[in-house]
Amino acid sequence: MERTLGALAAHNHRRPFIALLCALVLCAVGLLCARNLTLNANLADLLPDSFKSVQAIKTQEERYGALGWVVVVGDDADPEQLQRFAQDLAPKLEALPGIRYVEITRPSRFFRDHALYFLSPEDLKEVERRIEARLTWERLHANPLFVSLEDDPAPSLDFSDLEKKYGGNAVTRLSNNPSEFYLDPAERRVVVLAKPETSSSDLTFSRKIVDEVQGVVKQQDLSKYGPGFHTEITGTFQKKLDLQSQITRDVAVASSVAGVLVLLYLFLHFRSMLAVGMVLAPVGAGLAWTYGLVGVAYGQVNILTAFLGAILGGLGVEHGIHLVGRYLSLRGEGMASEQATRESFTHTGGAALVSALVAALTFFVLGTSGLRAFREFGVIAGVGMLVIILAYVLVLPAVLGLVARHGWSPRRTSTETKEAPLGQIITRRRGLLTGVSVLIVAGLLTQMPGLRFDYKVSSLEDENLPSFVLDRAVNQLIGYTQMPLVVLTDSREEEAVVVKEIQARKQQLGADSKVDFVASLESLVPGEQARKQVILKDIGKLLERVPEGQLTAPQREELTELRHQVRAAPFSVADLPAGVRQQFEGRGENGTGFVVVYPSVDQSDGQAMRKLAKEVRGVMLPDGRPAVVAGESLVLADILDLVSHEAPYILLGSTLAVLVAMWITLGGLRTALLCLTPTVVSVFALLGLMPLMKLEFNYLNILVIPVLIGTTVDAGVHLITRLASPGSDFVRVYSETGKAICGGLLTSAVGFGALFLADHPGLNSIGALANLGFGMNLLVMLVTFPALLLVLSERKRRRRAVPPRPRGEHLVDDGQGPHRTTPAS
Template sequence: MLALLLCGLGAFFARNLTLDANLVSLLPRSFPSVKDLETLEHRFGGIGWVAVVGEGAEPEVLKRFADDMAPKLEALPGIRFVEVQRPGTFFQDRALYYLSPEDLEDVERRLGARITWEKERAQPLFVPLVDEPAPSLDFSDLEAKYGVGAAQRMSGAGKENYYLDPLARRVVLLARPEGFSADLDFSHRIISEVKTLLDAQDLSSYGPGFKTAITGAYQKKLDQQAQISRDITVSSAVASVLLLLFLLLHFRSGLGVGMVLAPVVAGLAWTYGLVGAAYGRVNLLTGFLGAILGGLGIEHGIHLLGSYLHLRGDGLNSEQATRETFTHTGSAALTSAWVAALTFLVLGTSRFRAFREFGVIAGIGMLLLIVAYVLVLPAVLGLAARFKWRPGPGATAQVRSPLGLLLVRWRRPLTLVSGAVLVALTANMGRVRFDYDFGSLEDQHLPSFVLNRQVSDIIGYSQSPLVVLTGSPAEEHTVMEQLRTRQRQLGQRSTVDFVASLETLIPADQPRKQAILQRMGKLLEDVPEGRLNAAQRQQLAQLRAQTRAEPFTREALPATVRRQFQGLQGQSGFVLVYPAVSLSDGTAIRALAREVRAGASLPGDKHLPVAGEPMVLADILDMVTHEAPRILVGTTLAVLLAMWVTLGSLRTSLLCLGPTLVSLLGLVGLMPLLKVEFNYLNILIIPVLIGTTVDAGVHLLTQLVRPGKDFVKVYSETGRAISGGLLTSAVGFGTLFLANHPGLNSVGVLANLGFGVNLLVMLVAFPALLLFLSERRKSRPRRPNASAPAPSTSPPLSSPS
């Protein structure tokens, strides 16, 4: 009744649990990237776009669709503005103002020389004494010099004014929301409003087969969230079915399965009740803890109920078997649960919230599961006994394992072979790699991800710039100069594509430049147009128009351009840094963060806020890289200390921990052979494996060293339970194989490799070593006579200590 009451409370508090798959929420609020994002949200608003795509029509129809939809999108609440066309014409007409006065004078000299040359040859009586070539009008050097400027890049020089791909028959409208894509409630509301608007349009007016789609940061976040939610639902359901089938095969009794599952269900209900009360949500990793804790919890049930059934088979009544089970197997289960919980809690010291919450919830969950077994399982066994239930012969049957007999006979060669394999795998450990590619941890085949890459190709530069928040025009100027200088110094190694601010879009020395342009305009009036072909006459007309351009101020810039550099209240002071690297490349992201933060540092050790998701990703990678060794060492020492205190012997504790450490060495050495790499998600599996596999060593060793125990009998009973326990744990993590999210899938792959290696070590290498050590430590017997027992008889195993 108490267990049922606690289950009811747990279900009540867990009823409103939600999933938060946002990376930003996984970092502490004290981190610079998180604080800078909060500052950006209040001053600047959202970064990135809701990209509305129309496709399946000719260019003129696509342009009409874009013009029709722009005002409707801009009218939606939460949308600041919509960009339909590049500001190409504006910047093209004023392109010469972005050259330095010296370069403009150089252009004037080149034009003057060419015009003089053309005029001379236009005279019918002119006879050149020397056949000199025409002065070059190749301005490619200046185009290369100024073509990387912010105005030229944002204007899309040489491209269609609309964001249009005529070959793909696709046009893009870019809507800038007020809020952040990291705010999933806001993203869901904005995307729902845009979808409702698109659904209400009569698309048939744009031709048969015309269709629309949505992509951009906001849609990608929602698609990823939906994918992870589906993964959790499917994985949990599959894990439940697989565990149920395995328990039925293992115990061959429906009631036995219920006895194992009752404490697990109770423990999970209590755990998620606490999660709901303390956190109110689950993250990218803790969302799968139900399946993982279920597998780990069932492992205890296999050992406890298996021991109970074997004792009943030996003739003990229910109460005696229960007492004996919880005295011996129960103490081992308590030790292993405490050690596993401690391992998770060490992981909970991480500043990375994904790891911290995973560690805290899993640690508390392991303790609650063992409490549930102590509270629920004896009660269930007692109730079953009252109703005259007796285990069937299939459940209590004791089989002598052939592998146990093989180990007794071949203990020496098996120990040597196992040692040789371990040495070979350990030598291979140096080849293991860490995968810094965030793109490999996301499903790049989601429709919104695929379409977003195509939209980025149309735009021509990254949709996700970093934003440096300056406090004055002087700071804005300083940051711009520092970032440009650093970009020039790094050359090809720079991770910055271009830097833009309102300052860079307003050229300096405009009156001086206007005077030069006016002189150039007079030169162009005397060009003999009769000697020019059609393309050259068009170029001449464009150049004449550029020389007539008037100086301009910020207010003259197109509204869509100004609003990209203004905050929610229209304030300025923002420098946009457009990356030249893929935002899925973790190594490049870290270099980008260093380069931009260095450029945003002012005299007096003042660091201006630099906000953007790449900064968050860089902080995650830095934190995981720095914390991993500390957590690994801390976990190992905590586990060793906990077992030493619980078991009372350092030597026994080291022996119990040995198979786990050997398994980890073998796992890391095996990873390069199987092309498996570490990443910022699956790296947590290493400390998790320490805590979840050490119990097998505890169970095996504590059973084998009990006086008078026959090795093959103990190995058959305990080895079967160990196999079942590791398999159920593997099923818990193995459900992540079904996850479409590549990062979560990699967690399942690495975990099951670890369990597989540990199973081989526990069933072959460790028992063979124990037999070998026991043989070496026994006093050498005298030569047996003919009546001595055959050497193949299974010997009792003395304590290795």
């Protein structure tokens, strides 16, 4: 393998124009294929299409339409002006072709008027009995001839027990606010809800409809609603666009900063712009080829693969530092350019190929994940590592051959290896450094029980974006979430079964239930209305006999409200307010088959969403089929379940894959274990350091661990490979290879560390954790591992130097060095 690499490099060195022409053609093809790549930050697309939650969302979008809203929020005006703004804006928004309907008022008045119809006949009889008992008591005590033999209290007219009984149902939740509009007088805020035709997962439509809504708002004369009046837009569609913009901005910033930092470090490392170009040219070509393959295979990048340019660039530069550094060193020793190229790619290139193969294999293990973001990241990163090595073999020797033809040769002073003072210290204090390192790592391992997993969805969606913050305020104003779950059914009978079952589960779980309320159109129309109307008329006759003169003002208001309620006529689905019907009707002529479940918990809490999913799933329909439940909350629950299930297997698989690959490529298990040691030590030290640094795992940054396993083994491979060369001197090898290892780890850290600049919390946490991991590995590689190697080497040398001694013989030192002696001598 090494000889083949050297021969290919020498061939390309001799024929640079052919090699560079091939590279340029491949770059042109790659860039052509990658020109239409788009970013997809949709949460549902993180899971494969085979997941039921993903299939359910697609079915829901086809039948029910969009779950979210485009929400226009008006702020800083008097309540009358806020209502006027909502009334003026609603018809103009409803006229937009992409808007199904607009909602500005609550159904509170309708449901309060018909509230008594939602009581059972038995409870209505109980209401009638209590009123009649109180009237009888009042009539008796008003008679001056009546003498009570017992001091009985007046019969109670407290109906709080009945209110509690019906307090959690949909009607109560939909009518619990006295305001007719979605308005908060204290906050001086009003909300206008516009329901689009298409789901927010279609970003092109989302951008179009939000722009149209903004256009309508800008056309309004907002000054007539007050001097400080202003508007903002939030809701599911605006949140998706803001998240997309944030990640796009983070990609641009992270990639730019990573490029500048790598360029700066390479210049400081080599002190030659030509050498910098030699390192970056193959990396640029490899990235162009890789993203061309991404364009052909996927056509888009996700929240993770969008940053692979910076990450692969940092990892790829590491190989260039080793290869160009070795070439310059050999040229400085007087070796010809072609021979130096062959030698560099034979040994250092062989180590780079082993490292790339191992890293690629680790990424491919990550590519077995069911989570689409991880799978695509693993496949693209694995292919990218191999492609970049191919680019180095094709491009770098050709560049070296081309500049050699034009008479360029490196300055001797730039390639002289100075003995690193740290190498001398490690040689003299190897035992002490090994012991101290063992104690430090052991101390960090004691902190591992403090490791935590952050179940908040903020790792996938930035909950601190202005539209997210405003959206939570809108939910509080409305009184329930704008993003419910939808249970898909095929008939009114199935709707009734689902509503009854979920209500029963909610009642059984009590305070542990994650459901706020559940409703369907039929559940909003009570049964036995004719029978209840007869009872209500009887109650009305009793209420007419109530003497108002003896009541307080609040009691008179309650009496007036109650008299109004008992006069309400029976109603059907057609009589429900349009705003209510529209929320439960899907696309097309058939509006049946939807049960809406409103969660009672924060939908950014992953653990709560897992419990919610368990509570609402598994409802059996009359024909024995399980009801299909759709919603982004269930996608989140599935993502968490998948990550929790796969993480141990991926970590174990990555470690075993690295070990087996190194065993095969390095030719021995002992050598493979030795090269893997610094990676294992640094990863465990990182896990112990995380609780001390207040870092937690989340849905995204957990992939850093297998990535560290795959990308940090090359440092050990390079060091062991160079030390195994005949006649190698530890201090000299450490000084030369240690510099390259340091540069390689730093550039790898730059690739991941650029994510530390991302505003997105999940991506930011990847950068922080990766930087900490690379920093820990750098300390282990520069101090702990070399000291351990020297200790092991010394013990091995002693065992070889001292043959087994006969019985009774022992070593003495009389000042002339240790030698064997016996008691007789």
